[in-house]
Amino acid sequence: MAAGKSHVKKVLSALRRDYAVAECALRHENPFQLLIATILSAQCTDERVNLVTKDLFAKYPGPHELANLPLSKLEQAIQSTGFFRNKAKNIQGCCQKLVAEHGGEVPRDLEALVKLPGVGRKTANVVLGTAFGDATGVVVDTHVTRLSNRLGLTTESDAVKIERDLMTQLPKKEWIMFSHRMIHHGRRVCNARKPLCAQCSFNSFCPRIGVENSA
């Protein structure tokens, strides 16, 4: 599915204007910390993840330390992020693989990243885009999914198909910041339950597809 080129341009310029500075909300100091924070962010708020990683990385700053941490201790440390048993297993497996196969470094490579436990295409795109500045794809999370549909950039609900639609329509140089900006707009204005359409600066060109309850 493809929106008109002029519509895509309007979306991009509105995003650039309203969110000139839009950064990843997950606090991190290096690619490894962003990788772990992104794994923890599944079904959890960024604020909660930031609270947990602050303590976690202070005690266990790198893959070597986390790879050797007993699973029960890791579970305890990340419990409040939800789905903690699964996340702990993935983080431990991921760190062990980083140590065993990548010299303790996060690989700057999509194929290698998605082979790590707990790392799918979305997480790999987050790490490559935000930590390395490599545009390998478009990060599609719940906000990007919702807004892309409302704005008429896709009709899909599956993240892989949405990403394909976005990669087709957006210039590659926009891929990284597009997601950051859409996430900010989704949080501040285009909320899931009651989007603030009357106050939204996209109002004049947004088709508001599927929006029934706006404020």
Ligand code: SF4
């Ligand atoms: S006009 Fe409404 S649906 Fe469209 S982006 Fe703004 S808040 Fe979202």
